[in-house]
């Protein structure tokens with residue numbers, strides 16, 4: 298598989314009167330062609346800002362990408378002109394957001410929104426674009442597409458709007474789709490419909506997918522590789538199997554332990570992570586998980602653990618005690 | 631491994647973490663099962679009979695007239711025993727919140743009755759209702775919008791005590807606020823802060839402290855943990871469990887997260903388009919779901935195990951929930967049901983007890 302996207306030491310900070318929010322603070326990861334990569338973590342850990350940074354959609358001010366590189370195919374997206382990045386956005390990389398209503402234009406028909414993009418980026422005539430729009434709506438499971446094209450977003454349910462967003466994402470045949478919490482606002486049955494649809498389409502069309510979520514079940518089902526984020530950094534990265542069955546970071550372990558699970562016998566009591574996530578404008582030296590970490594040793598308070606390979610493989614963790622964590626997991630299962 | 635040797639004390643904490651992370655022994659679970667058996671024999675605290683809440687849809691400004699009715703709750707029957715936690719699950723818009731609001735008398739039901747400790751809340755006069763309202767409290771989903779931003783935490787928590795006159799004396803109220811904050815895992819110093827100075831999890835603890843302030847018997851938790859992060863959710867679930875045990879509380883736990891409901895509830899009711907389609911003990915419902923809708927809901931939840939997930943076939947129910955303004959005839963689930971037969975579009979299924987304590991509204995199974 299060839300590499301499509303390579304992010305290296307990306308830093309995006311927000312500068313406000315109250316201080317600097319280090320929303321994304323040195324993340325690196327790759328996405329291969331046709332691969333599904335997940336970014337998982339709790340709210341405020343920097344998932345959305347990471348995604349927006351890739352397409353240079355972070356509002357400046359207050360936000361700014363202050364370091365790193367984002368190579369897509371053979372270009373550094375951070376070096377492109379505004380014109381060039383707009384072209385990439387519509388055509389090569391598409392985005393699907395959590396709340397489709399905010400990304401659909403309420404006064405344009407669904408059809409017009411689809412055809413406009415295609416006419417712009419693909420040089421299609423109106424007729425060709427309409428035919429393609431009908432085909433796309435059918436593909437994402439919207440029945441009676443000819444009639445639906447003439448309707449407005451408010452005529453659609455949340456699940457159907459998300460299908461339209463997927464159709465829009467697909468219309469220019471992108472190589473990468475970034476989906477930021479695409480199903481968080483939806484019911485479980487509709488969530489399953491939308492995710493299966495995305496999986497099916499990305500596999501069939503060979504499109505790579507970055508899926509951002511806080512739902513560990515979704516990640517387990519759909520992701521080839523997983524990046525776990527905490528406080529603006531990636532603290533563990535590996536295949537889904539590595540992350541769920543051989544976690545090497547206390548935060549990953551704690552996340553897995555804190556949720557009640559339907560696939561296991563009922564537990565008498567849950568095992569929560571104590572405390573709460575840190576304020577990203579007041580990060581100290583040392584490991585950002587240290588105040589909540591049961592594995593902490595003396596140096597954790599003064600040194601920040603680098604993201605390092607576990608046993609020389611593709612599994613990475615940023616923890617001085619990675620091996621104790623793995624041992625604890627092994628002992629308990 | 632690590633180049634720098636940890637000091638003795640911290641080393642021990644790492645060991646302790648390893649120890650603590652070993653799965654809870656079955657003794658605790660057995661203890662829990664015992665409490666569940668006790669609950670099953672307890673007297674009924676809340677009895678809901680044929681409850682209906684049909685909202686009129688009004689059109690026209692000058693000569694406004696009712697053009698339709700939203701059947702948000704359409705004839706449900708439920709009992710909740712003293713000390714029990716009853717889970718109420720179902721997709722958005724199926725009537726969970728409306729059911730809760732009817733019990734709180736925030737809505738006036740268009741039919742049926744709600745007995746609390748034997749008294750029918752539906753036709754109770756204002757004065758007697760006020761006395762009862764003290765015993766029934768609610769915790770909402772969004773701890774942000776449910777707390778008044780201009781009030782200090784101490785005032786927020788003592789407000790119900792003032793309204794119900796349970797602690798007429800200011801000093802006693804302040805002492806109770808401190809006690810409640812401590813009980814809910816917060817520093818009593820938080821009494822002087824404002825909601826915006828606290829995190830989501832902390833605000834939810836305040837919401838719980840406030841509900842507890844007037845010593846209620848029954849608490850409706852409406853998506854009480856849905857807005858919280860996973861790591862904070864577990865903290866609040868444990869708190870709710872501790873409080874239940876300590877004060878013998880009864881909960882109606884409304885949620886859409888089926889794994890959380892399984893963890894916390896004794897019995898679970900599944901709602902679809904204003905009706906209860908299945909009701910059973912927790913283990914029975916999850917182990918042996920009978921209604922096609924319950925099966926579809928459970929099948930749609932991915933579990934956090936990639937090996938299991940990849941091996942599992944996903945049978946996904948098609949379509950979306952129809953509008954409650956114009957619900958399907960016959961069985962309300964028939965347009966989406968994989969088992970539907972011709973008669974399902976005509977006959978409204980009866981809510982039957984198929985196995986002891988296991989009720990299902992489906993005429994085919």
Ligand SMILES: Nc1ncnc2c1ncn2[C@@H]1O[C@H](COP(=O)(O)OP(=O)(O)OP(=O)(O)O)[C@@H](O)[C@H]1O
Nearest residue numbers: 685700701702721722723724725726727728729954
């Ligand atoms: N005051 C009202 N007037 C008209 N319709 C209403 C009113 N309140 C609720 N409804 C409708 O009643 C139905 C049930 O709503 P309810 O809030 O009880 O759903 P819910 O099960 O709590 O959903 P969610 O999971 O989204 O919270 C919905 O279709 C809703 O739009």
Ligand SMILES: Nc1ncnc2c1ncn2[C@@H]1O[C@H](COP(=O)(O)OP(=O)(O)O)[C@@H](O)[C@H]1O
Nearest residue numbers: 311318320339340341342343344345346359577
């Ligand atoms: N426009 C902004 N101004 C200041 N801070 C911001 C802005 N957008 C996001 N942040 C901060 O950046 C951090 C990461 O946010 P985000 O990426 O949205 O988190 P999530 O992981 O939930 O998607 C948070 O601390 C958030 O408050």
Ligand code: SF4
Nearest residue numbers: 584587590597616617
């Ligand atoms: S580096 Fe130290 S504090 Fe950070 S996660 Fe590892 S053990 Fe815990």
Ligand code: SF4
Nearest residue numbers: 961964967974992993
């Ligand atoms: S009555 Fe018919 S449509 Fe309704 S759940 Fe049973 S099989 Fe399905």
Ligand SMILES: [Mg+2]
Nearest residue numbers: 344345477478
């Ligand atoms: Mg986000």
Ligand SMILES: [Mg+2]
Nearest residue numbers: 726727728852
């Ligand atoms: Mg609700």
